[in-house]
Amino acid sequence: MKIHKLITKSDDLAALVSRLAQADFVAVDTEFMRENTYWPELCLLQIASTEEAAAIDPKAEGLDMGPLLALLVDNHDVLKVFHAGGQDLEIIHNLTGKVPVPLFDTQIAAMALGFGEQIGYSNLVESMLGHSLDKGARFTDWSRRPLDKRQLDYAIADVTHLSVIFPKLVQRLKKTGRGAWLNEEMERLADPSSFAFEPEDAWKRLKLPSRNPAVLGRLRAIAAWRETEARGKNLPRGRIIKDDTLGELASHPPKTQDDLGKVRGLSSGWRTNDIGARLMAAVAGAKPLDPDELPNRDAKRPGLTKDAALVSDLLKLLLKIRAKDVGVAAKLISRSDDLEALAAGVRGDLPILSGWRFEQFGRDALDLVEGRLGFATENGKLKMSRLETGPVQEPDTPASA
Structure with a gap:
């Protein structure tokens, strides 16, 4: 594989992008602060294809990143491969307003x-390629x-190994x-x-x-005021006001700007400075939430009774068993709140009641909740026991909650 150590010239980057545009896929990673x-x-x-790899310096004076960004977000013929790419995608979205597609x-x-839940890149490289990565520069x-x-x-x-790992994973x-x-997971990642x-x-x-x-x-x-301040100043939210201080201000609002000097987490300067005045304007302009704006506890994620909480615990145990049997990370099959919803009686709009999740887990989960499946031990080992045979609601026509 040809390696370009660092690209800092627009002509060199344009030429690289022209070649990468002919590849079936490119592996992508970023370093950021x-x-x-x-x-x-x-x-x-x-970025790397199977033929070449390069690092591009976006801080290089005069470098035109346009062709590279266009390859990532506008060229739908080249698959973009990331590992745990959430933050990489966020950066690209901030620069372009788009998310790389298609992606993997x-x-x-x-x-x-x-390979387990949220396996780290170095562990995946070691497992699949037998290489130990130098983490010193991380x-x-x-x-x-x-x-x-x-x-x-x-x-x-990072990208040269990723370009080798990806085809092996596909196989x-x-x-x-x-x-x-x-x-479904890739579509969710690609949602702007x-x-x-x-x-x-x-x-x-x-x-x-x-x-x-x-x-x-x-x-x-x-919170909206803090977000606007943080964006305008390009500072972390916590540098403006910490979360616990926000909660205190919402629960016990100051009557005057002078009262800000008494709030834990704020300096005495807030009594007279401009940012303190803007905070007080936000407090003064706040309106109570309408009833339909209140966090909904009872729709898709209802509260659990004591019995339902026990059923939820059994579902989590079943999930561990099925994930181990199938060889899939439990987190990919189901989230805890979906299990709690099923235990509480919800039957519609749950991912585990449709598609491959239903076949691998949801069918047994429904049987457990509805009394057709139970736990038993045999020779000291836990196993599932079918209690009775009966028709199971198909996933495309779920029963109502």
């Missing part, structure tokens, strides 16, 4: 092939220039017939709405036990 910023700062982008995540594929400052040889070797190794998926299992985050929705990421409409209305207003 975000400890001191709101937006992740792209410091290096690595090797961590998710590894989950379908029994936590270096990627924003500083010049980058040294060790950093570049580390960065490019295993074809052999096991599990390729179709990943379609996952990265288009509105400040007005920031409060939904915070945990506040109150159900008081006025308190939650203030939390919504203050």
Whole structure:
């Protein structure tokens, strides 16, 4: 494989992209910094086909990244391969407003092939290729220039190994017939709405036990204000105000700006500075949530009775057994809240009651909940025991909750 250590010239990058556009797939990775910023700062982008690999320096003066970004988000003929690519996709979405398509995540594929839940890249490389990666450069400052040889070797190794691993994973998926299992997960990753985050929705990421409409209305207003401040200043949210301080302000709103000096987590300067005034304006403009805006506890994720909680625990045990039998990471089959919903009586709009998840787990889960399946021990080993035979509701016509 031909290796281009570092590309800093627009002509060289355009030529590389022209060649990569003829490939069936490219492996992609990024190095970035975000400890001191709101937006992740792209410091290096690595890309490889089966023929060549390169690191591209987006901080190089005058470098036109346009052709490379167009390859990633507009060329639908080339598959883009990532490993645990959530943050890489976020960076590309921030730069282009789009998500690379089509895409493939090797961590998710590894989950379908029994490598465990969220296997790290170095562990996957060692398991599939027998190589041990040098992790020494992982936590270096990627924003500083010049980058040294060790950093570049580390960065490019990520995509060169990924370009070898991907075809091997595809072969295993074809052999096991599990390729179709990943379609839903890849579609979810490629959904741009996952990265288009509105400040007005920031409060939904915070945990506040109150159900008081006025308190939650203030939390919504203050969280949106903080998001706007953080974006405008390009600072981490916590550098503006920490989460626990937001909760305190929502629950016990200050009456005057002078009261901000008494709030734990805020300095005395907030009594008189401009940011304190903007915070008070956000508090003053807050409106209570309407009833239909309150977090819904009873629709798809109802609360559990004590008996239903026990059933949920049995479903989690069943999931462990089935995941082990099938050789798939349990997390790929079902989330805990889906199990709790099934235990509470929900039968519609649950992923485990349709498609491959129903065949591999959902059918047994439904039988367990509805009394057709139980646990038994034989020679000291746990096994499933069929209690009675009866018709099972097919996944395309689920019963009502």
